[in-house]
Amino acid sequence: MSGYFVSILQGALLTVGVSLAALVVAILLGLLGAVAKLSGRPLLVVPATVYTTLVRGVPELVLMLLIFYGGTIGLNHLLAALGSKSSVDINPFLAGTLTIGFIYGAYMTETFRGAILSIPKGQMEAAWAFGMGPVRTFLRITAPQMVRYALPGFTNNWLVLIKATALVSLIGLKEMTYLSKQASAATREPFTFFLFAAALFLVYTSVSLWALRRLERRFSLGVKRAQT
Amino acid sequence: MRWDVIFQSKHLAMYGEGLITTLWLLLSSLGVGAVLALLFALALTSSIAPLRWIVGAYTYVIRGTPLLIQLYLIYYGLGQLEWIQARWDEVWPWTHFKEPFFCALLAFSLNTAGYTAEMLAGAIRETPAGEIEAAQAMGMGRAQAMRRIVLPSALRRTLPAYSNEVVMMLHATSLASTVPAMLDVTAAASRIYSDFYLPFEAYIFAAAIYLTITFTLVGMFKLAERRFLAHLAPRAH
Numbered sequence: 001m002s003g004y005f006v007s008i009l010q011g012a013l014l015t016v017g018v019s020l021a022a023l024v025v026a027i028l029l030g031l032l033g034a035v036a037k038l039s040g041r042p043l044l045v046v047p048a049t050v051y052t053t054l055v056r057g058v059p060e061l062v063l064m065l066l067i068f069y070g071g072t073i074g075l076n077h078l079l080a081a082l083g084s085k086s087s088v089d090i091n092p093f094l095a096g097t098l099t100i101g102f103i104y105g106a107y108m109t110e111t112f113r114g115a116i117l118s119i120p121k122g123q124m125e126a127a128w129a130f131g132m133g134p135v136r137t138f139l140r141i142t143a144p145q146m147v148r149y150a151l152p153g154f155t156n157n158w159l160v161l162i163k164a165t166a167l168v169s170l171i172g173l174k175e176m177t178y179l180s181k182q183a184s185a186a187t188r189e190p191f192t193f194f195l196f197a198a199a200l201f202l203v204y205t206s207v208s209l210w211a212l213r214r215l216e217r218r219f220s221l222g223v224k225r226a227q228t
Numbered sequence: 229m230r231w232d233v234i235f236q237s238k239h240l241a242m243y244g245e246g247l248i249t250t251l252w253l254l255l256s257s258l259g260v261g262a263v264l265a266l267l268f269a270l271a272l273t274s275s276i277a278p279l280r281w282i283v284g285a286y287t288y289v290i291r292g293t294p295l296l297i298q299l300y301l302i303y304y305g306l307g308q309l310e311w312i313q314a315r316w317d318e319v320w321p322w323t324h325f326k327e328p329f330f331c332a333l334l335a336f337s338l339n340t341a342g343y344t345a346e347m348l349a350g351a352i353r354e355t356p357a358g359e360i361e362a363a364q365a366m367g368m369g370r371a372q373a374m375r376r377i378v379l380p381s382a383l384r385r386t387l388p389a390y391s392n393e394v395v396m397m398l399h400a401t402s403l404a405s406t407v408p409a410m411l412d413v414t415a416a417a418s419r420i421y422s423d424f425y426l427p428f429e430a431y432i433f434a435a436a437i438y439l440t441i442t443f444t445l446v447g448m449f450k451l452a453e454r455r456f457l458a459h460l461a462p463r464a465h
Contacts, residue, residue, distance in 0.1 A: 059400075059438055159291075184304060190300065194300045
């Protein structure tokens with residue numbers, strides 16, 4: 001009995017791993033998407049808009065199954081076309097990370113776009129007046145200031161992302177949810193094990209919430225708050 | 229790509245059946261969820277502290293755990309508990325716990341109620357103090373001011389956030405496909421995938437269906453916002 005709890009705890013580590021790796025993918029895609037959407041060049045705006053609209057209009061589960069099963073077959077067709085006789089199985093960790101990162105990249109795009117728009121335009125203009133290029137302006141002026149505006153939306157996206165990792169169990173990654181389902185089937189005590197998994201998720205989301213609140217306070221230093 | 233398989237009438241019929249299940253799940257869970265959310269929001273903003281704590285703890289747990297686990301807890305978990313097992317053959321409400329649709333509906337309603345209650349409670353707390361003072365000055369009591377002044381304006385202000393929640397709920401219904409014997413749009417696609425090994429066609433068709441419903445819902449909420457939030461729109465010159 002306690003063996004199952006230990007294995008679910010190990011699965012919890014994998015859940016942390018998937019969500020952090022997916023977060024990195026989502027942040028990168030989100031920054032790219034936001035910059036593309038704000039660039040004003042149709043060649044960049046159109047694909048970014050299609051990306052965010054499609055991803056936010058379709059359930060995560062459907063996208064995940066499409067990318068996982070479709071990706072496996074597509075890759076094998078590609079290998080066959082290249083003359084290889086071996087077939088590959090996509091690693092569920094990689095597939096889950098990339099899919100969740102791809103989905104939440106679309107949500108991050110909107111969060112980051114809104115945050116960049118909230119920064120007074122004069123800040124960027126001052127940077128250009130000092131001779132900074134677009135990259136340096138972004139790194140030194142835009143990025144540090146957008147953190148504060150992006151944090152509330154980012155916190156929401158992150159919490160939803162953590163919970164979405166439970167879906168990866170459906171494509172066979174042996175993480176927390178997968179292992180608690182197995183333990184339930186083996187012991188015929190589903191209530192106990194799913195409650196345990198739910199409690200672990202709650203710990204994970206609570207710790208995240210606490211940490212992000214501290215971060216928010218850190219990035220809001222020097223911002224005047226009106227007394228109500 | 230073999231789209232002809234998807235467009236065979238019996239497979240289209242399967243998607244159609246799935247679509248009915250998906251829409252039915254969405255509407256009924258939103259309906260039950262909205263009633264619960266209103267009660268919970270009143271509890272969250274009430275002056276009775278224990279009520280606030282209990283409902284606050286509820287929304288915290290619901291919002292902090294994945295819906296998939298909540299669904300598993302209800303569908304697989306409750307059936308294990310003896311006090312439910314002892315009743316689910318004859319005593320009325322418990323008999324439903326054997327039905328997958330009921331279990332999915334219960335999980336989705338409880339979930340959306342948690343999220344919506346927090347939104348609604350936020351909107352109630354943000355009611356301009358002047359409006360409440362005006363109601364008091366007119367001689368309205370707590371309940372009357374709540375019914376006539378606070379709730380109508382709070383419900384309107386929740387509309388934009390609620391439209392997100394409705395789209396999220398539509399997407400959440402796809403989790404019903406993880407419960408055996410449930411045939412929603414996602415489950416229909418999964419059956420075609422496993423019968424014909426056509427992941428692209430099956431899931432892209434499902435995605436197109438969801439996308440269509442999402443756009444319809446967003447459009448309907450835009451119309452509703454224009455109607456109910458007209459007083460908050462920027463003034464025309």
